[in-house]
Amino acid sequence: MIQRIVTELGPWAWWVLGIVLLILEVLMPGVFLVWIGIAAIITGALSLLLWDAAFWTWHAQWLVFAALSLVAVLIGRRIVKTRGQTSDQPHLNQRGQSLVGRTATLEQPITEGRGRIRLDDTMWSVQGPDLPVGARVRVTASNGRDLTVEAV
Structure with missing residues (x-):
């Protein structure tokens, strides 16, 4: 089933997945799906470049997507964590x-x-x-x- 979807949509399957994940992030904000959506879009960009390569099977694409998702989530957590959180009312709830x-x-x-x-x-x-x-x-x-x- 996965192979058929990837074959029919080609490299655009990753773009569709990435856009769906970004839309889900807008509907259910949590700053998590955005990083996985970015990983899917990057995988889609790589697929556009490597689609005809013999090694670029759906297995390789999923491995690249999983690795990029992990890296994107780790980078995203670091960005969100280190972002300055200064407030003009530091004692608002105190x-x-x-x-x-x-x-x-x-x-x-x-x-x-x-x-x-x-x-x-x-x-x-x-x-x-x-x-x-x-x-x-x-x-x-x-x-x-x-x-x-x-x-x-």
Whole structure:
């Protein structure tokens, strides 16, 4: 069956496979099929050049496609991994970290190291030195649930 498809379509079978894989990547993005699609297109380009060569059987084409797919995936992973991922909002999903450096007024006194402040529309539990209600504090750290503060 594979031999018949390759024989009927000729070197264009690889181009069709490559384009189908690239379309699938657009429909189901995951940055994986794109590399295999590129390998299929390269195999198709080689097939255009080597189609009449005696050694260029469908077995050899599949081996070349498999090797190119492996190489393309490895190169693609390296490209995606090393691509700079800087953000203009590095604390976007780390709300507590985004509050570090802000100042607030204590809503509840800090006694035995624990108190509460209001920042924007949220009440936060804080840790720090004992301070009375109304004292100004600066957020110095966040451990996810609680904020650490110091007197201003």
